[in-house]
Amino acid sequence: MPQRGGARVTDASTTEAAVQVTGVDKIFTTKKKATVTALEKIDLTVAPGEFVSLIGPSGCGKSTLLRLIADLETPSTGTLTVFGKTARQARIDQEYGIAFQQAGLLPWRTVRGNIELPLELHKVSPQARRARSDELLGMVGLGDFADNYPDQLSGGMQQRVAIARALAESPKLLLMDEPFGALDEMTRERMQTELLRICGETGAAVVFVTHSIPEAVYLSDRVVVMSPRPGRIRDILPVKLGSAEERGEGLREEAGFFDAVSKVRELLHGEAPVGVKGVENR
Numbered sequence: 001m002p003q004r005g006g007a008r009v010t011d012a013s014t015t016e017a018a019v020q021v022t023g024v025d026k027i028f029t030t031k032k033k034a035t036v037t038a039l040e041k042i043d044l045t046v047a048p049g050e051f052v053s054l055i056g057p058s059g060c061g062k063s064t065l066l067r068l069i070a071d072l073e074t075p076s077t078g079t080l081t082v083f084g085k086t087a088r089q090a091r092i093d094q095e096y097g098i099a100f101q102q103a104g105l106l107p108w109r110t111v112r113g114n115i116e117l118p119l120e121l122h123k124v125s126p127q128a129r130r131a132r133s134d135e136l137l138g139m140v141g142l143g144d145f146a147d148n149y150p151d152q153l154s155g156g157m158q159q160r161v162a163i164a165r166a167l168a169e170s171p172k173l174l175l176m177d178e179p180f181g182a183l184d185e186m187t188r189e190r191m192q193t194e195l196l197r198i199c200g201e202t203g204a205a206v207v208f209v210t211h212s213i214p215e216a217v218y219l220s221d222r223v224v225v226m227s228p229r230p231g232r233i234r235d236i237l238p239v240k241l242g243s244a245e246e247r248g249e250g251l252r253e254e255a256g257f258f259d260a261v262s263k264v265r266e267l268l269h270g271e272a273p274v275g276v277k278g279v280e281n282r
Protein backbone atom coordinates (compact mmCIF):
# COMPACT_ATOMS: atom_id res chain seq x y z
CA MET A 1 0.00 0.00 0.00
CA PRO A 2 1.33 3.47 -0.78
CA GLN A 3 2.35 5.38 2.31
CA ARG A 4 3.01 8.98 3.18
CA GLY A 5 6.28 10.23 1.79
CA GLY A 6 6.73 10.06 -1.97
CA ALA A 7 9.90 7.97 -1.86
CA ARG A 8 8.05 4.94 -0.52
CA VAL A 9 5.42 4.91 -3.26
CA THR A 10 6.17 2.29 -5.88
CA ASP A 11 2.98 2.21 -7.95
CA ALA A 12 4.04 3.43 -11.43
CA SER A 13 0.81 5.40 -11.85
CA THR A 14 1.65 7.54 -8.82
CA THR A 15 5.32 8.33 -9.43
CA GLU A 16 4.36 11.64 -11.03
CA ALA A 17 4.11 14.60 -8.64
CA ALA A 18 0.66 14.81 -7.10
CA VAL A 19 0.80 18.59 -7.55
CA GLN A 20 3.34 20.65 -9.45
CA VAL A 21 3.01 24.43 -9.28
CA THR A 22 5.56 26.39 -11.31
CA GLY A 23 5.93 30.16 -11.39
CA VAL A 24 2.28 30.81 -10.58
CA ASP A 25 0.87 34.29 -10.05
CA LYS A 26 -2.79 34.99 -9.42
CA ILE A 27 -4.11 38.47 -9.99
CA PHE A 28 -7.79 39.18 -9.39
CA THR A 29 -9.62 42.09 -10.95
CA THR A 30 -12.31 43.45 -8.67
CA LYS A 31 -15.68 44.81 -9.84
CA LYS A 32 -14.23 48.33 -9.59
CA LYS A 33 -11.44 47.26 -11.99
CA ALA A 34 -8.79 47.35 -9.26
CA THR A 35 -6.25 44.52 -9.32
CA VAL A 36 -5.36 42.34 -6.34
CA THR A 37 -2.21 40.25 -6.54
CA ALA A 38 -3.20 37.27 -4.40
CA LEU A 39 -0.23 35.02 -5.25
CA GLU A 40 3.20 35.75 -6.65
CA LYS A 41 5.90 33.41 -7.99
CA ILE A 42 4.58 30.25 -6.39
CA ASP A 43 6.66 27.11 -6.92
CA LEU A 44 5.53 24.00 -5.06
CA THR A 45 5.76 20.26 -5.62
CA VAL A 46 3.67 17.82 -3.60
CA ALA A 47 4.80 14.19 -3.87
CA PRO A 48 2.36 11.28 -4.04
CA GLY A 49 1.27 10.33 -0.55
CA GLU A 50 2.75 13.48 0.97
CA PHE A 51 0.87 15.66 3.49
CA VAL A 52 1.54 19.35 2.92
CA SER A 53 -0.03 22.17 4.93
CA LEU A 54 -0.34 25.80 3.85
CA ILE A 55 -0.16 28.30 6.68
CA GLY A 56 0.06 32.10 6.68
CA PRO A 57 -1.70 35.28 7.69
CA SER A 58 -5.27 35.96 6.68
CA GLY A 59 -5.52 36.97 3.02
CA CYS A 60 -2.11 35.57 1.99
CA GLY A 61 -3.67 33.40 -0.70
CA LYS A 62 -3.88 29.93 0.89
CA SER A 63 -7.43 29.28 -0.30
CA THR A 64 -6.63 30.78 -3.69
CA LEU A 65 -3.75 28.33 -4.11
CA LEU A 66 -6.01 25.43 -3.18
CA ARG A 67 -8.70 26.71 -5.56
CA LEU A 68 -6.14 26.91 -8.37
CA ILE A 69 -5.16 23.27 -7.79
CA ALA A 70 -8.86 22.34 -7.77
CA ASP A 71 -9.43 24.22 -11.04
CA LEU A 72 -11.90 26.56 -9.35
CA GLU A 73 -9.63 29.44 -10.43
CA THR A 74 -7.04 29.70 -13.21
CA PRO A 75 -3.49 31.05 -12.80
CA SER A 76 -2.69 34.46 -14.29
CA THR A 77 0.86 33.28 -15.01
CA GLY A 78 2.69 29.98 -14.68
CA THR A 79 1.67 26.36 -14.88
CA LEU A 80 0.00 23.92 -12.56
CA THR A 81 -0.39 20.16 -12.98
CA VAL A 82 -2.05 17.43 -10.93
CA PHE A 83 -0.55 13.98 -11.49
CA GLY A 84 0.91 15.33 -14.72
CA LYS A 85 -2.43 16.55 -16.03
CA THR A 86 -3.77 20.07 -16.35
CA ALA A 87 -5.90 21.06 -13.36
CA ARG A 88 -8.92 20.98 -15.67
CA GLN A 89 -8.22 17.43 -16.88
CA ALA A 90 -7.52 16.29 -13.31
CA ARG A 91 -10.90 17.66 -12.26
CA ILE A 92 -12.65 15.88 -15.12
CA ASP A 93 -10.82 12.65 -14.21
CA GLN A 94 -11.70 13.08 -10.50
CA GLU A 95 -8.09 12.88 -9.43
CA TYR A 96 -8.86 14.60 -6.13
CA GLY A 97 -11.47 14.93 -3.42
CA ILE A 98 -12.31 18.23 -1.73
CA ALA A 99 -13.35 19.00 1.86
CA PHE A 100 -13.93 22.55 3.09
CA GLN A 101 -14.59 24.16 6.48
CA GLN A 102 -18.34 23.77 6.16
CA ALA A 103 -19.07 20.09 5.69
CA GLY A 104 -21.46 21.07 2.88
CA LEU A 105 -23.69 18.02 3.24
CA LEU A 106 -27.11 17.83 1.60
CA PRO A 107 -29.58 17.96 4.52
CA TRP A 108 -32.24 15.94 2.72
CA ARG A 109 -29.90 13.03 2.10
CA THR A 110 -28.87 10.47 4.68
CA VAL A 111 -25.23 10.02 5.67
CA ARG A 112 -24.98 7.14 3.20
CA GLY A 113 -26.77 9.19 0.53
CA ASN A 114 -24.27 12.01 0.96
CA ILE A 115 -21.27 9.69 0.79
CA GLU A 116 -22.62 7.97 -2.32
CA LEU A 117 -23.47 11.23 -4.12
CA PRO A 118 -20.27 11.52 -6.22
CA LEU A 119 -20.57 7.84 -7.14
CA GLU A 120 -24.18 8.35 -8.15
CA LEU A 121 -23.27 11.35 -10.28
CA HIS A 122 -20.71 9.20 -12.06
CA LYS A 123 -23.19 6.40 -12.66
CA VAL A 124 -21.59 3.80 -10.42
CA SER A 125 -23.95 0.84 -9.99
CA PRO A 126 -26.09 0.68 -6.82
CA GLN A 127 -24.30 -2.45 -5.58
CA ALA A 128 -20.83 -0.96 -6.07
CA ARG A 129 -21.99 2.27 -4.41
CA ARG A 130 -23.31 0.37 -1.44
CA ALA A 131 -20.10 -1.64 -1.05
CA ARG A 132 -17.98 1.51 -1.22
CA SER A 133 -20.14 3.49 1.21
CA ASP A 134 -20.04 0.55 3.66
CA GLU A 135 -16.26 0.60 3.44
CA LEU A 136 -16.07 4.38 3.94
CA LEU A 137 -18.59 4.40 6.78
CA GLY A 138 -16.38 1.88 8.55
CA MET A 139 -13.26 3.91 7.82
CA VAL A 140 -14.67 7.09 9.38
CA GLY A 141 -16.38 5.21 12.22
CA LEU A 142 -19.96 6.04 11.26
CA GLY A 143 -21.26 2.55 10.47
CA ASP A 144 -24.14 2.98 12.92
CA PHE A 145 -25.20 6.33 11.45
CA ALA A 146 -25.67 5.40 7.78
CA ASP A 147 -29.38 6.17 7.83
CA ASN A 148 -29.18 9.35 9.91
CA TYR A 149 -29.55 12.81 8.44
CA PRO A 150 -26.79 15.43 8.79
CA ASP A 151 -28.73 17.54 11.33
CA GLN A 152 -28.80 14.51 13.63
CA LEU A 153 -24.99 14.46 13.79
CA SER A 154 -22.42 16.53 15.70
CA GLY A 155 -20.10 18.90 13.80
CA GLY A 156 -17.23 16.40 13.99
CA MET A 157 -19.41 13.59 12.67
CA GLN A 158 -20.60 15.79 9.81
CA GLN A 159 -17.01 16.59 8.95
CA ARG A 160 -16.21 12.85 8.92
CA VAL A 161 -19.06 12.35 6.45
CA ALA A 162 -17.57 15.11 4.27
CA ILE A 163 -14.18 13.40 4.39
CA ALA A 164 -15.75 10.04 3.50
CA ARG A 165 -17.52 11.71 0.58
CA ALA A 166 -14.23 13.28 -0.57
CA LEU A 167 -12.65 9.81 -0.46
CA ALA A 168 -15.56 8.10 -2.27
CA GLU A 169 -13.79 7.82 -5.59
CA SER A 170 -10.47 6.78 -4.03
CA PRO A 171 -8.67 9.98 -5.02
CA LYS A 172 -4.89 10.03 -4.80
CA LEU A 173 -5.14 13.64 -3.64
CA LEU A 174 -7.26 15.41 -1.03
CA LEU A 175 -7.65 19.18 -1.02
CA MET A 176 -8.77 20.44 2.38
CA ASP A 177 -9.50 24.04 3.33
CA GLU A 178 -9.69 24.42 7.12
CA PRO A 179 -11.85 21.32 7.41
CA PHE A 180 -11.65 21.33 11.21
CA GLY A 181 -11.79 25.10 11.72
CA ALA A 182 -15.32 25.09 13.13
CA LEU A 183 -14.77 22.25 15.59
CA ASP A 184 -14.01 22.44 19.29
CA GLU A 185 -10.42 21.74 20.27
CA MET A 186 -10.93 18.17 21.54
CA THR A 187 -12.92 17.10 18.49
CA ARG A 188 -10.40 18.83 16.28
CA GLU A 189 -7.48 16.87 17.75
CA ARG A 190 -9.41 13.62 17.41
CA MET A 191 -10.23 14.44 13.80
CA GLN A 192 -6.57 15.17 13.08
CA THR A 193 -5.58 11.75 14.40
CA GLU A 194 -8.34 10.13 12.35
CA LEU A 195 -7.31 11.98 9.22
CA LEU A 196 -3.74 10.74 9.64
CA ARG A 197 -4.99 7.19 10.04
CA ILE A 198 -7.16 7.49 6.92
CA CYS A 199 -4.26 8.96 4.93
CA GLY A 200 -2.05 6.10 6.13
CA GLU A 201 -4.67 3.63 4.93
CA THR A 202 -5.43 5.25 1.58
CA GLY A 203 -1.99 6.65 0.70
CA ALA A 204 -3.61 9.88 -0.52
CA ALA A 205 -1.55 13.04 -0.79
CA VAL A 206 -3.10 16.00 1.03
CA VAL A 207 -2.88 19.76 0.57
CA PHE A 208 -4.30 21.20 3.78
CA VAL A 209 -5.04 24.86 4.55
CA THR A 210 -5.01 25.78 8.23
CA HIS A 211 -4.60 28.73 10.60
CA SER A 212 -3.32 26.53 13.39
CA ILE A 213 0.43 25.99 13.75
CA PRO A 214 0.15 22.85 15.95
CA GLU A 215 -2.39 21.37 13.54
CA ALA A 216 -0.06 21.97 10.58
CA VAL A 217 2.88 20.42 12.44
CA TYR A 218 0.95 17.44 13.76
CA LEU A 219 -0.39 16.49 10.34
CA SER A 220 2.28 17.40 7.84
CA ASP A 221 5.34 16.02 6.16
CA ARG A 222 6.07 19.61 5.15
CA VAL A 223 4.62 22.95 6.27
CA VAL A 224 4.53 25.69 3.64
CA VAL A 225 4.77 29.09 5.33
CA MET A 226 3.33 31.94 3.29
CA SER A 227 3.92 35.68 3.61
CA PRO A 228 1.27 38.42 3.67
CA ARG A 229 -0.16 39.73 0.42
CA PRO A 230 1.00 39.36 -2.24
CA GLY A 231 1.18 35.77 -1.06
CA ARG A 232 4.54 34.15 -1.60
CA ILE A 233 6.11 31.05 -0.15
CA ARG A 234 8.36 32.34 2.60
CA ASP A 235 9.74 28.97 3.59
CA ILE A 236 8.98 25.26 3.60
CA LEU A 237 9.67 23.33 6.80
CA PRO A 238 10.06 19.54 6.61
CA VAL A 239 8.53 17.95 9.71
CA LYS A 240 10.35 14.78 10.65
CA LEU A 241 8.02 13.31 13.25
CA GLY A 242 7.45 9.88 11.71
CA SER A 243 4.89 8.28 9.45
CA ALA A 244 1.12 8.68 9.78
CA GLU A 245 1.02 5.44 11.79
CA GLU A 246 3.71 6.67 14.17
CA ARG A 247 1.99 9.98 14.96
CA GLY A 248 -0.22 9.13 17.90
CA GLU A 249 -1.79 11.47 20.44
CA GLY A 250 1.40 11.31 22.52
CA LEU A 251 3.28 13.16 19.80
CA ARG A 252 1.67 16.42 20.93
CA GLU A 253 3.65 16.19 24.17
CA GLU A 254 7.03 15.46 22.57
CA ALA A 255 9.96 17.86 22.39
CA GLY A 256 10.29 17.37 18.61
CA PHE A 257 6.71 18.53 18.19
CA PHE A 258 7.25 21.70 20.24
CA ASP A 259 10.48 22.42 18.35
CA ALA A 260 8.69 22.20 15.01
CA VAL A 261 5.84 24.41 16.30
CA SER A 262 8.41 27.02 17.41
CA LYS A 263 10.18 26.89 14.05
CA VAL A 264 6.96 27.45 12.11
CA ARG A 265 6.05 30.30 14.45
CA GLU A 266 9.46 31.94 13.90
CA LEU A 267 9.14 31.57 10.14
CA LEU A 268 5.65 33.04 10.21
CA HIS A 269 6.57 35.99 12.33
CA GLY A 270 9.87 36.59 10.56
CA GLU A 271 8.68 39.90 9.17
CA ALA A 272 5.63 40.54 11.31
CA PRO A 273 4.88 41.13 14.98
CA VAL A 274 3.88 38.20 17.14
CA GLY A 275 0.14 37.65 17.02
CA VAL A 276 -0.04 38.30 13.28
CA LYS A 277 -3.68 38.38 12.18
CA GLY A 278 -5.20 35.11 11.19
CA VAL A 279 -2.75 32.61 12.68
CA GLU A 280 -3.52 30.64 15.80
CA ASN A 281 -0.73 29.67 18.12
CA ARG A 282 -2.78 27.13 19.96
Ligand SMILES: Nc1ncnc2c1ncn2[C@@H]1O[C@H](COP(=O)(O)OP(=O)(O)OP(=O)(O)O)[C@@H](O)[C@H]1O
Pocket residue numbers: 028029030036037038056057058059060061062063064065229278
Ligand atom coordinates in the same frame (compact mmCIF):
# COMPACT_ATOMS: atom_id res chain seq x y z
N1 LIG B 1 -12.59 36.38 -6.43
C1 LIG B 1 -11.79 37.31 -5.91
N2 LIG B 1 -11.78 38.57 -6.37
C2 LIG B 1 -10.96 39.51 -5.85
N3 LIG B 1 -10.09 39.27 -4.86
C3 LIG B 1 -10.04 38.03 -4.37
C4 LIG B 1 -10.89 36.98 -4.85
N4 LIG B 1 -10.60 35.84 -4.16
C5 LIG B 1 -9.64 36.17 -3.28
N5 LIG B 1 -9.31 37.47 -3.41
C6 LIG B 1 -8.27 38.19 -2.65
O1 LIG B 1 -7.08 37.43 -2.72
C7 LIG B 1 -6.39 37.47 -1.48
C8 LIG B 1 -6.15 36.06 -1.00
O2 LIG B 1 -7.39 35.50 -0.56
P1 LIG B 1 -7.48 34.02 0.03
O3 LIG B 1 -8.91 33.78 0.37
O4 LIG B 1 -6.82 33.09 -0.88
O5 LIG B 1 -6.61 34.18 1.34
P2 LIG B 1 -6.43 33.17 2.56
O6 LIG B 1 -4.97 33.13 2.88
O7 LIG B 1 -7.09 31.88 2.28
O8 LIG B 1 -7.22 33.96 3.70
P3 LIG B 1 -7.92 33.45 5.04
O9 LIG B 1 -6.84 32.85 5.86
O10 LIG B 1 -8.46 34.69 5.66
O11 LIG B 1 -8.98 32.46 4.65
C9 LIG B 1 -7.24 38.32 -0.55
O12 LIG B 1 -6.74 39.62 -0.55
C10 LIG B 1 -8.61 38.27 -1.17
O13 LIG B 1 -9.32 39.46 -0.89
